Amino acid sequence: MIRVGVVGATGYTAFEAIRLINRHPQATVTAVTSRKDVGTPISDVHRALTGQLDLSLSLADPQQLGADxxxxxxxxxxxxxxxxxxALSEQDLRVIDLSADFRLRSAAVYERWYATEHPWPERLGEVAYGLPELFAEEIADARLVANPGCYPTSAILPLAPLLKAGVIETDIIVDSKSGVSGAGRTPKLANLYCEANESIAAYSVGKHRHQPEVVDVLDRFAGVQTDVLFTPHLTPMDRGILSTIYVQGRELDAQRVKQLWQEAYAEAPFLHVVDSPPATKHVSGTNHVHMTAIDAGKRVVLLSVLDNVVKGASGAAVQNMNCMFGLDQTLGLGA
Amino acid sequence: MIRVGVVGATGYTAFEAIRLINRHPQATVTAVTSRKDVGTPISDVHRALTGQLDLSLSLADPQQLGADxxxxxxxxxxxxxxxxxxALSEQDLRVIDLSADFRLRSAAVYERWYATEHPWPERLGEVAYGLPELFAEEIADARLVANPGCYPTSAILPLAPLLKAGVIETDIIVDSKSGVSGAGRTPKLANLYCEANESIAAYSVGKHRHQPEVVDVLDRFAGVQTDVLFTPHLTPMDRGILSTIYVQGRELDAQRVKQLWQEAYAEAPFLHVVDSPPATKHVSGTNHVHMTAIDAGKRVVLLSVLDNVVKGASGAAVQNMNCMFGLDQTLGLGA
Amino acid sequence: MIRVGVVGATGYTAFEAIRLINRHPQATVTAVTSRKDVGTPISDVHRALTGQLDLSLSLADPQQLGADxxxxxxxxxxxxxxxxxxALSEQDLRVIDLSADFRLRSAAVYERWYATEHPWPERLGEVAYGLPELFAEEIADARLVANPGCYPTSAILPLAPLLKAGVIETDIIVDSKSGVSGAGRTPKLANLYCEANESIAAYSVGKHRHQPEVVDVLDRFAGVQTDVLFTPHLTPMDRGILSTIYVQGRELDAQRVKQLWQEAYAEAPFLHVVDSPPATKHVSGTNHVHMTAIDAGKRVVLLSVLDNVVKGASGAAVQNMNCMFGLDQTLGLGA
Amino acid sequence: MIRVGVVGATGYTAFEAIRLINRHPQATVTAVTSRKDVGTPISDVHRALTGQLDLSLSLADPQQLGADxxxxxxxxxxxxxxxxxxALSEQDLRVIDLSADFRLRSAAVYERWYATEHPWPERLGEVAYGLPELFAEEIADARLVANPGCYPTSAILPLAPLLKAGVIETDIIVDSKSGVSGAGRTPKLANLYCEANESIAAYSVGKHRHQPEVVDVLDRFAGVQTDVLFTPHLTPMDRGILSTIYVQGRELDAQRVKQLWQEAYAEAPFLHVVDSPPATKHVSGTNHVHMTAIDAGKRVVLLSVLDNVVKGASGAAVQNMNCMFGLDQTLGLGA
Structure with missing residues (x-):
């Protein structure tokens, strides 16, 4: 059994991670930590875990985590x-970081977009990016994996093979719609039910922190510097991301796009090329991604859907864990 | 034009009050106050008011409010x-209080349920209760009106005529379902979109503060001491209250209930007796109440729906204002 | 009093039209027609009208409508x-058509996109397009007004002044998100609660019938042939449209866009230029449109929100009616 | 591997059943049938099954099902x-019937409530009722199991041990709130998104078909004839049932109720007694039931939550299948 610690266990992604590990046949949660509510049973924080995990919140102590x-x-x-x-790097364990801290390769870019000094800049540049569909080998060998952002996953997976094949221009528009869980569990006015319900709005237009992540990872994978315009929207639903992506290329059509995807992702168990526009509900609660491409005048419109809390966060983390421990990618993640 | 001040203008009921006064042909908002965000345009706080009201938040100054x-x-x-x-009682103006402070007649009951000393206990007992369907004369003469609670309105209106007529027993169960706006606009975990959405739960079972309000007002109107068991439920919708009320009485049936309602509310422009179960959506955004009664074994089930922010709060306040200023009750409140 | 007939009165737009006319100080609904359910009280079809309108459904008889x-x-x-x-054109009355039948100027284009012969092609080309913000004079004189599509309104209003001023290129992407009421009230699998709830999806990508409407009206107003790529999305909410529009132009920035809007719409009571991304909730239930522009690299992102059932349908119809009868545009439509 | 056929595979419960069997380590779906859409891949009907099940719809042929x-x-x-x-009873297979047809023991009662002749009345009375928490032994031996109704499960589980212990009176009120999936996948006006969303309403008050089911099963288990008044409500959410149950008994309090539950359900892996009001979200997507009891005057209020599509339908079916095949009840159903 792989013994799994969840650090920062009170939020939505942590809950989903615990839920997934609980179902995993070869892994078990052995520690849950938090700066607040130390001593509180985790099932009081996440009541869906009632009877499912008998652990209480502790402070994150690196040595203890190393032992457990x-x-x-x-x-x-x-x-x-x-x-x-x-702090954990001294211990004999591996880490999957679900924050944005190790996704970018450049401390300077990080500091510009996150408006803070990076606490460990010298570690950047050599961290595996946790998309097994693109970086399986690096992940398998890694002691530290940077789990991707939810929006970037929905944009990078459709775009990467097309850029690698050189069939699309680098001027790309990504118009994404996300459920509210992406905003986290900290009480804020904008995330109140009566603010978010029955409403949709764009936010951080052209300046969301996931924009440089998409650009950096596409460059890392395909060796192409893209000009991505990214517009996220807060959508009245718990979970799900739909990205509507506008691309164009000489002699490109939807059929060619799908063919390139089929080739690139022939071995990817969670990626599915479909024939009509996918809905986020089709992948809700799962680690799957559905993608399609549609001809529209001189452009091709790419559509991808995923569950932002699963494939966009904790499901990807479990998938990465499976890769790191030599297990089948799909173990514990449904069929 | 009636000049209206809205004190505590940043919440949902204040917004709805402003929206309604903006539509009212003989009233206009002249002051909006708040302890926070003084100087901020009200349309920055409630963006739906953009271009609709050119006022900024000020501190609530009694003398200034008296002048304006x-x-x-x-x-x-x-x-x-x-x-x-x-503080406002020194000024030459009338007050409609949307809080719970003047709804109960007894300071002792208030202090038991609200766990705080009442700031002005000697004023209690003589304040008009703002249900014009039951207390129109008192309201017309009042300088201070206690605007009813949202749940109590949904329970009192169906029950009052039945108790007055002496046809039901005093052992009453009120099972109410409310939209999330009833919980207010202050960020709290329970009111986050991802907590409240796709979920229903009971809360404050048998100890919600609206329970004594129902009992006190029914006694005030009908002279009967009831034993009300009140269970509120948080329902995943912005607005609306449905109360499912279980009563019984010798030789009582649904037809007799409807007949008593028709008689009692013949002149009430917002009350409608309907023939099949009403949905909260039927009254959403309006000051109307739909009620029906259905035979079910030895009991009769009463169903009432209203919009908690309108008839349950700000619409009732405007209706009260109309009564206090000698206007038609329906003015500014739709047909 | 303007006597208003509503033909095809069982759907959502008809309901909203009746609701608005009921509030209108100088208009009253005198006839409601339907092919089905003749004789049924309209308040049985739309239960929110209980006690608000005492009419029953009749068959649409042109002569009777002409009289009433x-x-x-x-x-x-x-x-x-x-x-x-x-059939109604023989009668002494005016018509506001909420369907798509008279929005396009060319029967050939109509027949290509709607896959049916036009029943009255010779009438096309001279019908006023019901956007008073752009075509007020034509509407004032018209006996027949083509009420705009909901999506087109959200796209045309932000784009028209920019094209007229010649500051944007004609290659335009419109990514729109609409509430489910836009799909109508006929039971279909895709519109079931459990299909549409908690999900977002694109549909009719690049081939929605509102695409040629946008192109035709922009040409009509600005004399420019545009290349619009329009992607609508079904969003889990009752009402509201948000259009996210991607444009570019030499030396264009967001400030210039807003300035052009301020000039073009100085007299338009329902259009509001705002400073941060608007949410559909800000205009829900109203005839208002909120718009903003944001710089994003070489492009400017335009955002517009409206209520698809009000400004996108029945509110626009009332606004058009006001224009046709020489009344203030805002009469009956709130402030 | 247990080979599972799903007859009537196009609805929501069938989808959930397939999803659960797909995750089950010792079962696999081998046939999916429907009267319509024969030949259509099941993943076209339920797009969430894309890549998860490579079967097409066939007509339900008893012999073929017997073979497969x-x-x-x-x-x-x-x-x-x-x-x-x-028809299937001739074949060498077991059947779990998710309809209401074999839940009642009396053909006369069935015919009164379902307004139709029972097609196989002589089979009634000896069919195992599929609540393993109460009838595990019967289920283990059964060739035919009647899977319980969703509402009845939420009412019977809290009530059964209390009636068996003789601590509550037989006059019981069950006020239940259900998500919309309970209404099925057939397009009907009432289940349209814009009808059900942002609204709650009671239906079938005192005459829902699940009322006699509750009464019959409680009698079967506890030997007590109860007088249950059952009021279901359609709640704006995909899934979940909350039952608020009003009971009373001499010297009964909440603590005693919980104690009786703990004893009765000590071995029931899916039942959890909790200390504060449970929300349907706490059990969403799972086979768990959370229950609590709260003192409220002379009554005790019982609260139970479950997922109507899982523990209320397909999860219970899998749990029953596990019992019938000698497997651990929880296999394939999460922890």
Whole structure:
């Protein structure tokens, strides 16, 4: 059994991670930590865990985690996460960091977009990016994996093979719609039910932190510098991301796009090319991604859907864990 | 034009009050106050008011309000509200208090249920209760009106004529379902979108503060001491209250109930007896109440629906204002 | 009093039209028609009208409508609508057609996109397009007004002044998100609660019938042939449209866009230029449109929100009616 | 591997059954049938099954099902279901019937409430009722199991031990709130998104078909004839049932209720007694039931929550299948 610690266990991604590990046939949660509510049973924080996990919140003590865990899923906010990851690096365990701290390769880019100094800049540049569909080998060997952002996963997976094949221009528009769970569990006015319900709005237009992540990872994979315009929208639903992506290319059509995807992702168990526009509900609660491409005048419209809390966060973390421990990618993640 | 001040203008009921006054042909909002965000345009706080009201938040200054307003709608939390109402009582204006502070007739009952001393206990007992369907004359003469609670309105209106007629027993179960706006606009975990959405739960079972309000007002109107068991439920919708009320009485049936309602509310423009179960959506955004009664074994089930922010709060306040100023009850409240 | 007939009165837009006319100080509904359920009280079809309108459904008889009405709002499906409008043209009344039948100027384009012969092609080309913000004079004089599509309104209003001023390129992407009421009230699998709830999906990508409408009206107003790529999305909410529009132009920035809007719409009572991304909830239940522009790299992102059932349908119809009868545009439509 | 056939595979419960069997380590779906859409891949009907199950819809042929399956889950409407079950009874397989056809013991009661002749009345009275928490032994031996109704499960589980212990009176009120999936996948006006969303309403007050089911099963288990008043409510959410149950008894309090539950359900892996009001979200997507009891005057209020599509339908079916095949009850159903 792989012993899993969940650091920062009170939020939505941590809950989903615990739920998934609970179902995993070869892994078990052995520690849950938090700065607040130390001593509180985790099932009081996440009542869906009633009777499912008999652990209480503790402070994140690196040595203790080193003794109790084979792998830690770090679900802290950015900056705080890198500090904890650094402390954990002395221990004999692996880390999957669900924050943004190790996704970008450049400390300068990080500091520009996150408006804070990076706590461990020298570690950047050599961290595996946790998309097994693109970086399986690096992940298998890694002691630290940067779990991707939810929006970037929905944009990078459709775009990467097309850029690698050189069939699309680098001027790309990504118009994404996300459920409210992406905003986290901290009480804020904008996330109140009566604010978010029955309403849709764009936010952080052209300046969301996931924009440089998409650009950096596409460059890392395909060696192409793209000009991505990213517009996220807060959508009245718990979970799900739909990205509507506008691309164009000489002699490109939807059929060619799908063919390239089929080739690139022939071995990817969670990626499915479909023939009509996918809905986020089709993948809700699962680690799957549905993608299609549609001809529209001189452009091709790419559509991808995923569950932001699963494939966009904790499901990807479990998938990465499976890769790191030599297991089948799909173990514990449904069929 | 009636000049209206809205004290505590940043919440949902205040917004709805402003929206309704904006539509009212003989009233206009002249002051909006708040302890926070003084100087901020009200349309920044409630963006739906963009271009609709050119006022900024000020501190609630009794003298200034006395100069600027003919009536003040007080939308403060309990206890704070009574203090402000007391300060305003020196001024030449009328007050409609949307808090719970003047709804009960007894300071002792208030202090038991609200766990705080009443700031102006000697004023209790002689305040008009703002249900014009039951207390129109008192309201017309009042300088201070206690605007009813949302749940109590949904329970009192169906029950009052039946108790007055002596046809039901005093052992009554009120099972109510409310939209999330009833919980207010202050960020709290339970009111986050991802907590409240796709979920229903009971809360404050048998100990919600609206339970004694129902009992006190029914006694006041019908002279009967009832034993009401009240169970509120948080329902995943913005607005609306449905109360499912279980009563029984010798030789009582649904037809007799409807007949008593028709007689009692013949002149009530907002009350409608319907023939099949009403949905909260049928009255959403309006000041109307739909009620029906259905035979079920030895009991009769009463169903009432209203919009908790309109008839359950700000619409009732405007209706009360109309009564206090000698206008038609329906003015500014749709047909 | 303007006597208003509502033809095809059982759907959502008809309900909203009746609700608005009920509030209008100088108009009253005098006839409601339907092919089905003749004789049924309209308040049984739309239970929110209980006690608000004492009319029953009748068959649409042109002569009777001519006797009873000064204006008819035609809420029928396309093709059926044009036939009825043609029959009504003999009568002494005006018509506002809420279908798509008279929005396009060319029968050939209509027949290509709607896959049916136009029932009255010779009438096309001279019908006023019901956006008073752009075509007020034509509407004032018209006997027949084509009420705009909901999506087109959200796209045309932000784009028209920019194209007129020649500051944007004609290659335009419109990514729109609509509430489910836009799909109508006919039971279909895709519109079931459990299909649409907690899910978002694109549909009719690049081939929605509102795409040629946007192109035709922009040409009509600005004399420019645009290349619009339009992607609609079904969003889990009752009402509201958000359009996210991607444009670019030499030396164009967001500030210039807002300035052009301020100039073009200085006299438009329902259009509001705001400073941060608007949410559909800000205009829910109203006839208002909120718009903003944001710089994003070489592009400017335009955002517009409206209520698809009000400004996108029945509110626009009332606004058009006001124009046609020489009344203030805002009468009966709130402030 | 247990080979499972799903008859009537196009609805929501069938989808959930397939999803659960797909995750089950010792079962696999080998047939999916429907009267419509024969030949259509099941993943076209339920797009969430894309890549998860490579089967197409066939007509339900008893002999073929006998050859292909060890057990059939019958997801047909009532009456149709009994006919199919009868035809399947010749085959060497077991049947779990998710319809209401074999839940009641009396054909006369069935015919009164379902307004149709029972197709196989002589089979009634000896069919195991599929609540393993109460009838585990009967289920283990059964060739035919009647899967319980969703509402009845939420009412019977809290009530059964209390009636058995003789601590509550037989006059019981069950006020239940259900998500919309309970209404099925057939397009009907009432289940349209824009009808059900943002609204709650009671229906079938005192005459819902699940009322006699509750009474019959409680009698069967506890030997007590109860007088249950059952009021279901349609709640704006996909899934979940909350039952608020009003009981009373001499010297009864909440603590005693919980104690009786703890004793009765000590071995029940899916039942959890909790200390504060449970929300349907706490059990969403799972086979768990959370229950609590709260003192309220002379009554005790019982609260139970479950997922109507899982523990209320397909999860219970899998739990029953596990019992019938000698497996651990929880296999394939999460922890």
């Amino acid at each position: 865990c084979d792998v830690v899923l770090c679900c802290l906010p950015h900056a705080a996460s890198a500090e904890t990851v650094r | 307003c003919d009536v003040v709608l007080c939308c403060l939390p309990h206890a704070a509200s009574a203090e402000t109402v007391r | 009405c000064d204006v008819v709002l035609c809420c029928l499906p396309h093709a059926a609508s044009a036939e009825t409008v043609r | 399956c060890d057990v059939v889950l019958c997801c047909l409407p009532h009456a149709a279901s009994a006919e199919t079950v009868r």
